Amino acid sequence: MMEEQQTMEAVLLDRYVRFVDEVSEIIAERGGSPPSLTMESILQGIPENLSWQEREAAVQRTMEEAMSRYREEIEAPAEAILRERKASRPSAVKKIPVAFGGNDAALYREALDGIEPEYPQLVGPPGITSMVLRVSWSRASALRSFPPIAFVSSVHHNILVLYVGDYRPGFSSRGFYLVYDAMANSVAMVPRLPTRCVTMFSHCGMGSGVTVLRYGRSQYLLAELLLRKEDHGLTSNKATLFRWWSSEASGWVQTEVVLPLPCEPDEHTSEVNYSFYVDTFFAIGNTCLCWADLLEGMLVCYVLADCPKFRFVPLPEGCSKLDPCQHRGLPDQYRSMSCVERGDDQIITFVSMDGYGQGRHISNVELTTWTLKNPSDLKAKWTKGTASFRIRDLWSDRFYKENLLLGQLTPTFPVLSTTGFSWWMTLRWMF
Known part of the structure; x- marks a missing residue:
């Protein structure tokens, strides 16, 4: 969840981020690839009366020539147009340089210069807001070999941290960390963990990712x-x-x-x-x-x-636990936890669908909330919420039956607000 102070109190953010290639956009504006550079037209020019060795060599040579033509006639003009547009319309996103050392310093600077976060449309809950990364890296850049993958790992107030590429600590995959400040509309790039400090043989993950704290x-x-x-x-x-x-x-x-x-x-x-x-x-x-x-x-x-x-x-005493003989499965399918700030107090909220996946009929599964005030206090204790309800109470609710017309859907994956004591859940059909 991300807080947007200038537009709305909070939004639900899709953690998976889509890439938009600005060079490809301009190529499409100019009509795309000409017919002479399509795969079909390229292969048609190869004689039929060749041995398979000769044909393979001809295909390889023809493809290289076509790629060279595509680079010269299509990509290069599109990149020139993009450079002109960037020069005449400077980016509204502030790029925060970070001191890098080593062989990757120039690559990180190039990556930062050619990347911009964007929100095509901000929507309030329960709608989902998606983030887009617009990239303008040159087609000749080594960055083009990066998998076009980005994932929002953590958010705190206006600060988001993403994995870009398929990089994860301990693996030699390509990528880096990207930090976006939604309030300042700025972006910074952080290098990977040093490979001399962590490898797949020295460490392993705990299921988490990189976490951010705004202080x-x-x-x-x-x-x-x-x-x-x-x-x-x-x-x-x-x-x-x-x-x-x-x-x-x-x-x-x-x-x-x-x-x-x-x-x-x-x-x-x-x-x-x-x-x-x-x-x-x-x-x-x-x-x-x-x-x-x-x-x-x-x-x-x-x-x-x-x-x-x-x-x-x-966890709170009396909170239903998983049978030790069962696999842990996906606890976030029926439980969630977050922190809400109230003045100087920090309050952990824990919600659990007690009985879910433990043999109880779904209509009798009970949604219970617990709170823990100021968890850094050694004397802090969990307090059970005074109100709880069973799934059948949701199904029998008048508004649910007469306005939503959804039938007996099962709530799953509770999402807790970080700005108030409210929550959202997805609904799915029971088969």
Whole structure:
């Protein structure tokens, strides 16, 4: 969810981001590719009375000639037109340069110059707002080999952080982090975690992604929390917290931490099995981050400290738990958690569809809410909401039956507001 202070209080944001190639747009404006450069016309010019070796060589040679013509006659003029337009109409998006070192410095600068976030249309909940990345990179640029993939990993107030490309920590895939400030309409690029610090053999993910915390009007901190792998390949409660401060140029800061994870002894060995998988993560106020397992509890950390410490907060007592013999599945299908700020107070809201997927008929599944005020306080305790309802109450509601005319749809994937105590759910048919 992203807050838009200037237009509306909040929007529901699609996490998957579409790419728009501005060079391709201009090529389409000019009529696209001429018939002489279509695949069919290219192959028609190859004689039929050739051996297969000769034909393969002819196809390869003809394709190279056609690509060269396409580059010269179609792409180059389109890029020239785009450069003229950019020069006469400067971008409204402010590009925030970040000091980069190493061999990728020039590539990151080129990437930043040629990328602009855009919202074609902002809509209020329950409508979904989609983000678009417009790119104007040259067709000869190495950036064109990047997969046109972007994903919104985390949002805090007006700050969004995205993965661009198929990059994820520990893998050698191509990509980078992109940070967009919706209030300032500015964009910055952050490099990947150093490969010397994290590999697929040294660390593994916890189910989360990069998290953002806004601690000033436009100052932010990015955090990646990765579990360390033991020598025998198993994971432990030892982890590495990587942090990036927008206000500093020191790069990623690496801190080794021990996580207070819930655990159980293995029945057959002396090993300890740690049970924690991050289903959702979010900021608490302007000082803390939270990583939540919707079946176990949450890790809370004051991430601005030089030596950050983690605290585990279990789920509310009496909250229905998954049968240990069952696979954990997708808890966010029937549970959700977020933080709401009320003045100086931060209030964690947890919503659960108790009984969902646990043998109870869907009409008897009960939606219950819990709140935890100021979770950084060691004495804070969960408070159960006074109001709850069963799914059958929704189906029998007069407005639902007479106005929505949806029939007996099952609510799933609850989404909690970060600006108030409200929530939305998707509805699907039961088969």
